[in-house]
Amino acid sequence: MTSLHPEQLHRFVKEVCGALGSSDTEAALVADQLVGANLAGHDSHGVGMLPTYVQLVGAGLLIVNEHATVVRDGGSVTILDGNAGFGQVMGKEAMDLALERASENGAAVVGLRNSSHIGRIGHWAEQCAAEGFASIHLVNVAGHAPYVAPHGGGDGRFATNPICIALPGRGGKPAAMVDMATSQIALGKVRVAYNSGYEVPEGTLIDAEGHPTTDPAKMYTSPRGGSLTTAGGHKGSGLAIMCELLGAALIGGETVQPGNKWNGRAINNMLSIVIDVEAAHDRGAVLDEAEAYLNFVSSSPVREGSDAVLMPGQPEQMARAARAGGFEVDDTTHAQLRACAEKAGLDAAAIDAGLTRV
Ligand SMILES: NC(=O)c1ccc[n+]([C@@H]2O[C@H](COP(=O)([O-])OP(=O)(O)OC[C@H]3O[C@@H](n4cnc5c(N)ncnc54)[C@H](O)[C@@H]3O)[C@@H](O)[C@H]2O)c1
Structure with missing residues (x-):
C-alpha cells in the first residue's frame, strides 16, 4: 500500500488527462470526481478508474474534449447525447441544464445518453444539493457484456446499474443521500479486492x-x-431492470441487450429528475421535518452485531473526515496508475511526483 495525498493525486490525474489531450477544464473535472470518490471512501470509482479511461481513449472508445448536445428539447424533458465523451464533463453539463430548467419550472427531467463512464453518481446529486435541489438518478451501463445475474438467473443480464436519491440539507450538503449499485457490490469493489x-x-x-x-x-x-x-435479491434485480428501461430505453439510450454493440465501451445512460425544494414546500420547513425524521431514525437502539445506525450518506462523510490528509492505494492499482501515465505519455518526473508516497 502507498499513502498518497489528495492534492498530489489530483494534480497527477489532471496531468495524465492533459497528456491524453484533454483541456484543462476537462482534466480538472475528471480529477475532481475521481479523487472525490476516493475521499468519499469509494475506491471503486476513484483514481483506480484512470487506467480504464486511458485504455478507452487509446482504443478510440472515449473521445476527449466532447460536450453534451441536445437531441430533444421538450421544456420539462430534455434529452442530451454525451457523444462518448468524458462522463465527468457530460454529467456536469447535464446537471447544469437540469438545474437551470428546474429553477424555471420547479422540476426538470434530463436524460443523458451515450456518455462515457459518469463515475460516482452521488457526485451529480451533490451538484444538485449544493444548489438546493433534490434529485433522483437512474443509470444503466452499456457498451460491454453484462455481468450481474438477474434474481434466479445464472449469468449476466445487466451491469451494476446504480440509483441515487438525495434531499438537500444545510450548507449546500445533502441532508441524506442514498447512492448505490443495484448489485450487492459494485464491480469496482471486486477490482479493488482482486488487486489487493x-x-x-x-x-x-x-x-x-x-x-x-x-x-x-x-x-x-x-x-x-x-x-x-443483485442487492436484496429480487428487489435489486427489479431496480436494475428499471434502470435499463427508464435510464436507457426511455431516453433513447442503449440497454445492454445483445442487439446493441458490446465492443468494450463503458457507456452510462442516466435519467435525472431534479426538483426545486422551494417549488414543493417552504425550504426551512422541509429541512426541519427532514432533520426531525433523520434524528428519529438514527436514535434507534443499536442492535446486536451492529456498530451504529447510520443515515445514507453518513459513511461517505466519515470517510472524507478520515481521508482528507491522504489515503492508501494498493500496490496493483499503484502500478496500473504508473503504467497508464506512461501510456498516456507523461514524463517520468511527473509520474514520480504524482505517485511517490507522502
Ligand atoms: N457509473 C457507474 O456505472 C456505476 C455503477 C455502479 C456503482 N456506481 C457507484 O459506485 C459507488 C458505490 O456503490 P455501492 O453500492 O458499492 O455503495 P455502498 O454499498 O458503499 O453504499 C450504498 C449506500 O448505502 C449507504 N450506506 C453504506 N453503509 C451504510 C451503513 N452501514 N448504514 C447506512 N447506510 C449505509 C451509503 O451512504 C450509500 O448511500 C456509488 O457511488 C455508485 O454511484 C457507479
Whole structure:
C-alpha cells in the first residue's frame, strides 16, 4: 500500500488527462470526481478508474474534449447525447441544464445518453444539493457484456446499474443521500479486492455454473467465469431492470441487450429528475421535518452485531473526515496508475511526483 495525498493525486490525474489531450477544464473535472470518490471512501470509482479511461481513449472508445448536445428539447424533458465523451464533463453539463430548467419550472427531467463512464453518481446529486435541489438518478451501463445475474438467473443480464436519491440539507450538503449499485457490490469493489488479494464477501458472486464463490478472479478471466448478484435479491434485480428501461430505453439510450454493440465501451445512460425544494414546500420547513425524521431514525437502539445506525450518506462523510490528509492505494492499482501515465505519455518526473508516497 502507498499513502498518497489528495492534492498530489489530483494534480497527477489532471496531468495524465492533459497528456491524453484533454483541456484543462476537462482534466480538472475528471480529477475532481475521481479523487472525490476516493475521499468519499469509494475506491471503486476513484483514481483506480484512470487506467480504464486511458485504455478507452487509446482504443478510440472515449473521445476527449466532447460536450453534451441536445437531441430533444421538450421544456420539462430534455434529452442530451454525451457523444462518448468524458462522463465527468457530460454529467456536469447535464446537471447544469437540469438545474437551470428546474429553477424555471420547479422540476426538470434530463436524460443523458451515450456518455462515457459518469463515475460516482452521488457526485451529480451533490451538484444538485449544493444548489438546493433534490434529485433522483437512474443509470444503466452499456457498451460491454453484462455481468450481474438477474434474481434466479445464472449469468449476466445487466451491469451494476446504480440509483441515487438525495434531499438537500444545510450548507449546500445533502441532508441524506442514498447512492448505490443495484448489485450487492459494485464491480469496482471486486477490482479493488482482486488487486489487493482479498476475497469478496459471501453472497456477492456466483461462478459460471451459478454456484456461490468469493473469488474475485472469476470476474477477470476471459471468458468471464462468474457474475455479480443483485442487492436484496429480487428487489435489486427489479431496480436494475428499471434502470435499463427508464435510464436507457426511455431516453433513447442503449440497454445492454445483445442487439446493441458490446465492443468494450463503458457507456452510462442516466435519467435525472431534479426538483426545486422551494417549488414543493417552504425550504426551512422541509429541512426541519427532514432533520426531525433523520434524528428519529438514527436514535434507534443499536442492535446486536451492529456498530451504529447510520443515515445514507453518513459513511461517505466519515470517510472524507478520515481521508482528507491522504489515503492508501494498493500496490496493483499503484502500478496500473504508473503504467497508464506512461501510456498516456507523461514524463517520468511527473509520474514520480504524482505517485511517490507522502
Ligand atoms: N457509473 C457507474 O456505472 C456505476 C455503477 C455502479 C456503482 N456506481 C457507484 O459506485 C459507488 C458505490 O456503490 P455501492 O453500492 O458499492 O455503495 P455502498 O454499498 O458503499 O453504499 C450504498 C449506500 O448505502 C449507504 N450506506 C453504506 N453503509 C451504510 C451503513 N452501514 N448504514 C447506512 N447506510 C449505509 C451509503 O451512504 C450509500 O448511500 C456509488 O457511488 C455508485 O454511484 C457507479
